[in-house]
Amino acid sequence: MSTSSRRALGPRWWLMRRSYFLVFVRELTAIFIAAYLVILLIILAKLGGDAGSYEAFRESLTSPGMLVFGVITLAFTLFHSITFISLIPQGMAIWRGEERVHPALIAGPGYVGLVAVVAIVLVAILR
């Protein structure tokens, strides 16, 4: 058999349907998480040095370009949060007798946790 009759979805499968595209966006969030972690590392590195170096870096973080990057990164990282928490229940089968615990009872506490962590960080930073 010289040529295969198998019809694969192909490398641009993620463009074929909206649901596939959203999965692709979900996977892209990892790039933004990694990129932000690098910036966080630099902030922490500057904190270990003198105030002048830190303040200069802080200034550079307020440029228009950084703001655009920040807003886009915030959108992508929030998309990760929402999709990741909403998918946790599918990987967990928790049973009460013959009924499976409703997914919302698992994802719900996840979202509560997200809000709680946001609150804790804001309080810690702003206090």
Added chain:
Amino acid sequence: MANTVVLEVFRYDPETRESRMQNFEVEYQDDWVVLDALNHIKDEIDGSLSHRWSCRMGVCGSCGMVVNGYPKLTCSAFIRDYLPGPIRVEPLANFEVERDLIVDFDMFLEKLQRVTPWLVRDEERPIEDGEHIQTPAQLAQYKQYTLCINCMLCYSACPVVSHEPDFLGPAALALGHRYNLDSRDQGTGLRLDEMLSSDGIWDCTFVGACSDVCPKHVDPAGAIQQAKVSGTMEYFKSFLMPAGSRK
């Protein structure tokens, strides 16, 4: 004035190895499904059209095809939902095509066999001891995963099956999980060798298209994610308690 709809049907000749799309204008009844239109084409217009079907009611899993780019059981795809047409009908993706709308599903059967999809016992229970007793709660644990009709729509939808032909795939892994969850079964260790291999659950990136297209709501994506969790616990257990690992 009769209602007609155009079907764009994929044709494949295994002798010439040529494929083409052929258009048919079909007079349809309001309650027709795509399968009715295909049967009408074969009976009244072009007898050479080849397609699989059987029960006409969504339980046999024979009539799976790609309708307007989406894997469907054609017996459950109502013409009225695709109007005004045209309706594009193609064979399942990711399988070798035998002829027209018929695919060679040996690939699936081979993968299914690898997950040992039957009850495994260390020792068979003698007839005199009666049947295995199972509570409703124990049955509930795995019942959802018994509903698979092997229609293979999930394989057609899965991008990982598409680019990793050796990936065991959604239905086979969900069925392996079904037996692992069955309280009567003692074959988990046997199955995990396949399911935790590199062609097993770890190829899955949780796209979830399999669960989207499944006509019986089996949720193979969920089964695979649950298998990842239990597989991970097995993995760490085998380091911490080498003697007490899976049977």
Added chain:
Amino acid sequence: MKGSHEAFWWSLFSAGGVIAAMLIPVLVFVTVVAPGFGWGVFVDAMQYDRIAGLVGHQLVKAILFVSIWLSFFHAFHRIRHLILDMHVSVPGLPLAVLNYALATAGTVSAALVLWRI
């Protein structure tokens, strides 16, 4: 057997996924977005003395280290699978080695950087 250590990387991915989901957005907001918009209270909050004081606590350092470690491994595990899902034809083992090496480099950097504060 091939791929039998995937469970290990997946466990880091899923733990890191939870942590990154909870923590990263608010950190992005506080460190980049809010100061970028010039919101005074956040600009003041990020001053050297205040932040160095906060991060100087051993507990905060520990939390930051674990969070950055697991978030790096979460992100890189997903990046590895993104590359595979894009059908980029890279041999699997070298991709995995490079991928987790980068995550490890990030983790080690976090340890060094936090040590110095």
